[in-house]
Amino acid sequence: MPIMTIDDLQRILVSCAGEDDATATVTDSAGRRFDDLGYDSLALMETAARIEQEFGVKLPDDEVNDARTPQELLDLVNGRLATA
Amino acid sequence: MTGPHHEPVYVTGIGVIAPNGLGAQQYWDATLEGRSGIAPLTRFDASAYPAALAGQISGFEPKDHIPGRLLPQTDVSTRFALAAADWALTDAKVDAGSLVDYEMGVVTSNASGGFDFTHREFNKLWAQGPQLVSVYESFAWFYAVNTGQISIRHGMRGPSSALVADQAGGLDAIGHARRTARRGTRLVVAGGVDSAFDPWGWVSHLSSGGVSQVTDPARAYTPFDSAAAGWIPGEGGAILVLERAEAARARGESQIYGEIAGYASTFDPPPGSPRPPGLRRAAELALADAGVTPAEVDVVFADAAGLAGLDRAEAAAITGIFGPHGVPVTAPKALTGRLLSGGGPLDVVSALLSIRDGVLPATAGTEDVPGDYGLDLVLHEPRAARVATALILARGRWGFNSAVVVRAVRD
Amino acid sequence: MTRRVVVTGIGVRAPGGRGVKEFWDLLTAGRTATRRISFFDPSPYRSQVAAEIDFDAESEGLTPREIRRMDRAAQFAVVCARDAVADSGLDFAATDPHRVGVSLGSAVAAATSLEREYRVLSGDGAAWEVDHRYLSPHMYDYLVPSVMPAEVAWTVGAEGPAAMVSNGCTSGIDAVGHAVQLIREGSADVMVTGASDTPITPIVVACFDAIKATTPRNDDPEHASRPFDASRTGFVLAEGAAVFVLEEYESARRRGAHVYAEISGYATRCNAYHMTGLKTDGREMAEAIRSALDESRLDGTAIDYINAHGSGTKQNDRHETAAFKRSLGDHAYRTPISSIKSMVGHSLGAIGSIEIAASLLAIEHGVVPPTANLHSADPECDLDYVPLTARERRLDAVLTVGSGFGGFQSAMVLRRPEGATA
Numbered sequence: 007m008p009i010m011t012i013d014d015l016q017r018i019l020v021s022c023a024g025e026d027d028a029t030a031t032v033t034d035s036a037g038r039r040f041d042d043l044g045y046d047s048l049a050l051m052e053t054a055a056r057i058e059q060e061f062g063v064k065l066p067d068d069e070v071n072d073a074r075t076p077q078e079l080l081d082l083v084n085g086r087l088a089t090a
Numbered sequence: 091m092t093g094p095h096h097e098p099v100y101v102t103g104i105g106v107i108a109p110n111g112l113g114a115q116q117y118w119d120a121t122l123e124g125r126s127g128i129a130p131l132t133r134f135d136a137s138a139y140p141a142a143l144a145g146q147i148s149g150f151e152p153k154d155h156i157p158g159r160l161l162p163q164t165d166v167s168t169r170f171a172l173a174a175a176d177w178a179l180t181d182a183k184v185d186a187g188s189l190v191d192y193e194m195g196v197v198t199s200n201a202s203g204g205f206d207f208t209h210r211e212f213n214k215l216w217a218q219g220p221q222l223v224s225v226y227e228s229f230a231w232f233y234a235v236n237t238g239q240i241s242i243r244h245g246m247r248g249p250s251s252a253l254v255a256d257q258a259g260g261l262d263a264i265g266h267a268r269r270t271a272r273r274g275t276r277l278v279v280a281g282g283v284d285s286a287f288d289p290w291g292w293v294s295h296l297s298s299g300g301v302s303q304v305t306d307p308a309r310a311y312t313p314f315d316s317a318a319a320g321w322i323p324g325e326g327g328a329i330l331v332l333e334r335a336e337a338a339r340a341r342g343e344s345q346i347y348g349e350i351a352g353y354a355s356t357f358d359p360p361p362g363s364p365r366p367p368g369l370r371r372a373a374e375l376a377l378a379d380a381g382v383t384p385a386e387v388d389v390v391f392a393d394a395a396g397l398a399g400l401d402r403a404e405a406a407a408i409t410g411i412f413g414p415h416g417v418p419v420t421a422p423k424a425l426t427g428r429l430l431s432g433g434g435p436l437d438v439v440s441a442l443l444s445i446r447d448g449v450l451p452a453t454a455g456t457e458d459v460p461g462d463y464g465l466d467l468v469l470h471e472p473r474a475a476r477v478a479t480a481l482i483l484a485r486g487r488w489g490f491n492s493a494v495v496v497r498a499v500r501d
Numbered sequence: 502m503t504r505r506v507v508v509t510g511i512g513v514r515a516p517g518g519r520g521v522k523e524f525w526d527l528l529t530a531g532r533t534a535t536r537r538i539s540f541f542d543p544s545p546y547r548s549q550v551a552a553e554i555d556f557d558a559e560s561e562g563l564t565p566r567e568i569r570r571m572d573r574a575a576q577f578a579v580v581c582a583r584d585a586v587a588d589s590g591l592d593f594a595a596t597d598p599h600r601v602g603v604s605l606g607s608a609v610a611a612a613t614s615l616e617r618e619y620r621v622l623s624g625d626g627a628a629w630e631v632d633h634r635y636l637s638p639h640m641y642d643y644l645v646p647s648v649m650p651a652e653v654a655w656t657v658g659a660e661g662p663a664a665m666v667s668n669g670c671t672s673g674i675d676a677v678g679h680a681v682q683l684i685r686e687g688s689a690d691v692m693v694t695g696a697s698d699t700p701i702t703p704i705v706v707a708c709f710d711a712i713k714a715t716t717p718r719n720d721d722p723e724h725a726s727r728p729f730d731a732s733r734t735g736f737v738l739a740e741g742a743a744v745f746v747l748e749e750y751e752s753a754r755r756r757g758a759h760v761y762a763e764i765s766g767y768a769t770r771c772n773a774y775h776m777t778g779l780k781t782d783g784r785e786m787a788e789a790i791r792s793a794l795d796e797s798r799l800d801g802t803a804i805d806y807i808n809a810h811g812s813g814t815k816q817n818d819r820h821e822t823a824a825f826k827r828s829l830g831d832h833a834y835r836t837p838i839s840s841i842k843s844m845v846g847h848s849l850g851a852i853g854s855i856e857i858a859a860s861l862l863a864i865e866h867g868v869v870p871p872t873a874n875l876h877s878a879d880p881e882c883d884l885d886y887v888p889l890t891a892r893e894r895r896l897d898a899v900l901t902v903g904s905g906f907g908g909f910q911s912a913m914v915l916r917r918p919e920g921a922t923a
Contacts, residue, residue, distance in 0.1 A: 024158040044159060048777060051712060052162070052225045059221065067713060139633050163776070192770065192788060200667070201645045212619045212704055216626030220545050220707035227708040229776040229906045232608055233667035238907025241771040247785055250771045250909070251675060254610075254647045254665035262664050269682060286644060290622060293633040294644035354688070357603070357663040360655040368660055371599065430645065487641070488651035490663060 009087045010061055012036055015080055018056050023049035032076040039074050047071075050079075063087050099268045100338045100499060101347040103182025103331030104439050105174035107283065109145035109324050109426045113177055117436075118443050121451045122472050126425045128307045128322050133287050141296060141303045143310050144287060145324025145427025163226040164239065165204025167285035167325070171236035172243060174329040175279055179244065182331040183343040184277065186244040195248035195275045197267040198237045198329070199259035199282035199431035204230040206288040240279055240329075248275045256486025257393070258355065260327065260434030261494045265353030267332045276337035282431030285325035295323040298487065300397055308455055313394035313421045314401045314467055315456040321396040324423075327432015328439045347442040351479070351497040352380025358489030369393070369491040370407035373481060376493035377411075382479055384412050387495075389450050389468075389475070391437040391482040394421035395428075404483070405463035414464030418473065422451040434484040438494055441480035445498045450475050506681045507753050507918065508761040510589025510746030512581035512695070513858050515845045516552035516739055520584065524845075524855075525862045528870040529891045533844045535737045536722045540701050548715035550722040551701045552739035552846030570639060572611040575649045577742035577851075578697040582653045585693065589746035590758060593658055593691075602661035602689035603654045605744075606676030606696030608669045608850030608905075609705060610646030616702045618643060653693055653744070661689040670905025671769065672696050673743070673853025674913050678767035680747050690752060695744030696854040705849075709738060712777060714814055726847075727874040728811035728840035729818050729886045736812040739846025743854035745861075760918040761861040762899075766797030772908035779816045779904065783824025786902060786910035790828035793912040799898060801829040804836055804914075806869050806894070808860045808901040809886075811840020812847050815879070817904060822882045824902075824910075837894065839887040843873035853903040857913065860899045864917050867895050 016032050023045055025031075035043060040050060054070045057063065063086045073079040104114045109127025111117030120127070127145045136142035147170065152161060155173040164172070175196075179186065186194060208231040214222040229235055234252040241250055249270050253262045260282035267280030286294065295301055302320035304310040311322040331344075338346060354375030356368030377384065390412070393404055408419060422440050423433060444450055450473045459467050478498040485491050513520065517527040517534025527534060535552045543549035554577075558568045561580045571579065586593055593601070618640055622631035642648035650663045662683055666676040673696035680694035709715040716735035718725040726737040753760060770785040770792070794801055810821055825833040841859050848855065863869055868891050875888035896917065903911045 022162060024161045024163075026158045046775065046778070048163075048225050048712065049159075055221065055225070055711065134630060138630070191773065196771070201647070205644065208704075209619075211708070212616070213623065213626050213629060215704055215707050216620060216623065218626075220547075220703065220710060223704070223707040223711050225708075225711045227704075228712055228714070229669070231708075232669055232906065233610070233665075234608075234669045234672075234905075234907045234909070235776075237668070238771070238776055238909070241773045241908060242775065245773045247771050247773045247788075249769050250668075251679070251769070252667050254645070254667050255650075255663070256645050256647045259647065259664065266679075269686065273682075289630040290619065291644065293622065293631055293636055294640045296633060297636050297638060297640035297644075299638075355662040355664070356599070357651070357654045357660050359598070359660055360658075365598075365660075486647060487645065488648055489654070490647065490651070 010080060010083045012080060015076055019053055022052040022056055036077040037075050057083055061087060097272060098335040098349045099271045099332050100335055100349055101330050101442055102333050102338050102344040103178040104347060105178030105329040106439055107147060107170045107174045107326040108436060109147050109326060112150060114439060121422045121425055124454050126307060126454060128310060128427055131287065134289050136292060139293060141301050143307055143322050145322055146287060147326050163230055165207035165230050167283055168204055168235050168239055170285060170326055171283040172239055174283060175240045178329045178331045184331060186246065191245050191247040193248055193276040194246035195270050195278045196237045196240045196246050196250040197263045197270060197278055197280045199253045199263035200233040200236055201254060201256055201259060201284050201430035202286040203233050204235055205286035205291040207231060209288045209290045236283060255490040257428055257430055257433050258484045258486035258490035258492040260431040261484045261492035262355055264350060264435060264438060264494055268350045268353060271332055271334050276334050278332045279329060280332050281327060281329035281435035283327035284430035284432050287325055311396050311424055311427060312455040313396040313424055313453060314459050314463060314465060316458045316460050318396045318398055318401055322427035324427025324429045327429050328435035330435060346499045348445050349497045349499050350494060352376040352495030354379055355492040367403055369404060369483065369485060370410050372491040372493040373407060373411055373483060376495050380495035382495055387417055387479050387481050388477045389444060389480045390417055390419045391441055391480060392419050392421045393483045393485045394423055405465050409464040415466040418450055418468055419465050420450055420468040421453045424454045434482065437482045438496060441482055441496045444477045444480060448474060448476055504685050505750035505763055506684045506747050507750045507763045508745050508861055509748050509753050509758045510585035511858050511861060512584030513743045513855065514554055514577050514581055515741040515855050516554050517845060528841055528844060528859055529868055531871045531873045531889055531891060533723050533873050535725050535846055538701065541703060546706050547710040547717050548706060549719040550725045550737055552737055553701055554740055571652060572614040572643060573699040574607055574610060574697045575652045577699060578605060578649055578744060579652050579656050581695060581742045581744035582656050582693055585744045585746045586657055591746060596691060598658050598660040600661055600690040601659040602683055602692045603650045603659045603663040604666055604676045604680040604692055604694040605650040605653055606666045606672030606850050606854060607649060607698050608667060608672050609698060609700045610649060611643035612705055613699050613702050614643040616704050657693045659693060668909045669907050670849050671853055671903040671909040671911040672850030674903045674911040675769055677854060677857055678913060681764050681767055684747060684749050690749050692747040693744060694747055696851045697742035698849045698851040699740040700849050701738055701740050706738060724874045726813050726843045728813040728843050728872055729878050729882045730875045731877050731879045733813045735814050737846040739848040741848040741851045741855050743858040762864050762915040763918060764913060765916045766793035766914035768792035769909060769911040772910060774908055777906050779820040781819055781823060783820050783827050786824035786904060787827035789910045789912040793914045797914040802832045803898045804900045805896045806863060806899045807836055807838040808856050808899060809838050809840045810902050810904045811842050813842060818879060818882050822884055825884060833884055837869045837885050837887045837892060839870055839872045841870055856901050860901045860915050864896045864899055864915060867893055869894050
């Protein structure tokens, strides 16, 4: 049972990096690359920091960098939470 | 003189974001009709502070003007600057994508940085810890943020800069933009926008000692009045599109509001020095730079500090050049408050629109100008006048003086 | 007839020594001035190292009133200005103040004082609506930091054009470039110009932590700044200042002034790409370099030394290496390049001026300062970065560059004065 859901990620991404009307929500595009969704490295750093605070999890920089899609980031977070 | 270093530089686009109007036309209509943007602060409860009137921008909905992705990373002042730059480029009918990136630059002035944004980050740091500080703080705060964000948004890669000189800095940005254009950049987006109306920013304004504590919005900021009691801080400003004359004519698509014909800046001697202050000299240097005699100047847009000592000093500088009652003087900023880096550029806009419409805006609120000031201040109502040349003055705290001369361009 | 601009006076406060001589000794010895942060307890922070200055305002000749009034960055600027004026030998009292201007760079300006006042006004963040009863009478000057060039203008008696140039991390080059333009166009004959920044304060450390731009190498502070090395992990925050006296060449020559160098070219460009990110191709920095060379009427092959931005972030080192190749071609491989940030860290808006000072001294002494802590270069950084040891070399033309947030890319060319020997 995942602790962080795709809706949580959507909410945090919007709060940290904003949203454009034109872009699809990550809920619909969990497998698309962050680049294609318009999220740059700063946006992901801000998002990772927010997830760390909210879910009390530590996300190593290189593993965050390796997460290229919302689904991969979600898997990373939930994997970490499961082993914590 | 001719040659690239003396080629005229024109204003072809205007973007205004002012307490009494969003966009140049709204601002100008409000200014001619005497509608003020000075009112009690609503962004937070300022009632516990010694002063609570401000020239606050209202009706600006950021998401209507700024891409969603830029909202989390921008201070309110940068949103204003981005919107004003958009409006100016639209007004000039510039399609930035069709011009060479290195031939477009951005020069803005900024006095207080992204202060509301940085206050929030200071608050997170001290209340919750360093891990809470945003990745965006590293650039949302600094004084170059508006130049950088405008450059990115419009793909402008030419020579660019950010200048800080308190309320005088906005004219310096326009002067430096003209310099940049003359040195070879065909188009420069230039001006200034400021805002610091979070509680910390607000009390910082108050610490200057010059903010009016009069509670009647109509009487709080009355420059050159015998009852002048200080100024009201405002937010916003103006962004202009400057183009080299040949480039503007070659593009041929936009109106030409006028020429930035002269510019100069000076600094006062140290406090207590018997040497004279530098405002008059800045004005004279700007007139000389424009090749204009005092008799040719149709109006002066004053710095208009709203404190007796500073008002008297400015009146002396003006009458020293033009003689007593020698030129109409006005201060439309009585309707907006003093906008820091935005003040000079907004006055340049007013001067250009005075040229366009043949009308001088009034200095709202001011009733009784001491006779010994020797000023022909435009009072109560706008005054119809043929305007071909205008002088704009600005002073910054501690001794910064800048002056710009704008001139009509007749085909 | 174009007016030419020369440097006749230098004042420096950099980490690891007081004044120009100690600064140059540190650089040529390849010593580092980075250490664990001592100004506050850095243990809650990701990056805990910095290049701090042991600055004693009183022994620097500042009065108690000046010390109370001025932010630390303004204090640095003022003492550097005094040094530069003395070094220039120019009699400022006999110089028309109207023809003397000030152009001072800073990225975060009064950050130190802002943080101090914030803590007082808010009760360490307890109150959003801060308590104005604790307001410092100087708070406005921390909100609007143009008091810094004002203090310098009062110090030297300048009444010409004065302003702060605040272009983030290129401020130190751009402020001096601005001054050069003012002398060339005739707006001033003398400019007192340079830059100062004192950012070693919690908010600034925290904001670079957040973007992971500063190094987390906390276990070995003396070797934490490693530009171009494969093991680098980010820059080391620093503080400092450098201020110069610039003069119109003919008048400097007539009075027999000692001339360090001519500033023959300056240019800046924006990348219009990202507020913090850099493209790998170095295109805009290369364009700034080419433009500064054009203004100097020099071919790229004339450059004898490049004083690099060399911050020690992976993206910068690669971006910059690409820019040198793009602008200088094969000559880039034959040119010694070094980063003094390896020794004195990255003092944001100030470092560009400190690097100009290093470049002037390199010309003066015929010595290229090294890049400290460079043992094994990043394979993608394949130029000559002068590792560890200074080199003697006659330098006729030096290029110094800067790169910063907002996308600013700046370049300046300094030339040995005619007839000088070294």
